Amino acid sequence: MATGDAKLILPFNSAFSSSYWMRWQTPVCFLITVSPGIAAALMLYRLKRRRGCDHLPAAATWAPCFRGVPPLVLPVYRGLVVISMISVLYCLLRLNGLVEFYFYTQWTFLLVIIYFLIGTIISAHGCWVYYRQRRRQGVEEGNRFLTFNRDDNVDNHTALVTADNNSGGKLEDKRAGTWGYCMQIIYQTCGGAVMLTDVVFWCILVPYMSSAHFSVNLVMGCMHSLNLLFLLVDTLLNSMPFPWFRMAYFILWSCTYVIFQWILHACGFSWWPYPFLELATPWAPLWYFCMALIHVPCYGAYWLIVKAKNTYFPRFFPHSYVSL
Template structure:
């Protein structure tokens, strides 16, 4: 669905649409879902192979197959001592599996998308559409979809996943937005083009205030999504206390 909207937008408006922060964000969200699907498929295949291996070992050691040998008296004592050590709460430790680089990259993309989607939709619906859209220029299905469906998909995925959302990861979101601004500066330093957003125009006397305002907006945009994650954790922990797990 997301990829189809990007392709349709390119067909209608051409490759120049990628001058907009909206298309950058929409493309990143599409990459996130594609990346997540690939990781999920890999995890399912790995789990199936592991389950199959465990099933094979279980069958080969089943007493009905004639492989069971009762322990001797000395072995019983060893087994009892080993079990007591194993179940000792002071000695038993849990070592969780360390995430690989691709999983960390996936989490970073998710955390960038969260802030970028909030910023894209907030700026469009609160600033661009009511104040900067020319009169007589109405909305169409493509514009509404590009500035709403990304948030719907991402919030829906957030409800289903259990990934962490630490506040310090706002640094990646700031770097992403800064990369877009630097890209625009480089393009306009080399080619005489129109600015995709009027508040990015450096020739305006209000440019410092616009840039400061957009910079300040990064904090509440990221914070709103962090609040969504907190509300999800709180609601699920209250509704499903025995089954809901949160990564810490």
């Protein structure tokens, strides 16, 4: 969120950290920021010790949620998104340099690129396995690769065909690997983060910030719209689950950014990228509390989008939509 077309320069004051942090707002804002992060970390720790609370089928990371859509669609789409988003980010970095990563939007934009990059690789590998199975076992057996066993008591997970010469085409429920779970974590962190960045940008910063210090250009407009648009299209096509508890990663992501800002200001940076992060005002605790609270509706809004998809798509497309 740089200002206009001028190159962004961060003000630095070596004496800034001495008296600035002695205000009463500092410990209050620190507690407001750190407490949700600690609670999120503890919740994830407890859930991780619980087996079976987070099952992710391998096919969910690369198989489309429509039977009529070829698996090749997702890697092609995700690859094009990576190229498009890198181009936008390159234009912004060429304009202002690495200082652009001073902003939460650029953090999130890069995270979305990482999601689509990992998704492209996993989708391409899934397609390679899928089409190799079709060549090996024939078209009829290949079609069973993405067929659901609706009579099983395994939550309708995708039945994957293993080309085992000894078992002769055994059906098994294959779980995603480490990269698959990393992809899901980044996906759900991005879901809340893109909602937060776009809502704050278009509803708070653009209408209320002075045009003398802030202006919107084409690159900034693309950065605060394409991130959500590309992710929504991917959500409509993919089979990834979106459980509520993963909001904890979204909270940790935002906490990390705020702590990063505090470290920079403790080192002498005197300018905040967002006015609501400023500590030198009696309203700072209220702003921090509101920004902490807004994470719930932002993540909840994206969760509702996925919920609506899984609720209404089976009714609108009963013969083609599948749910993992």
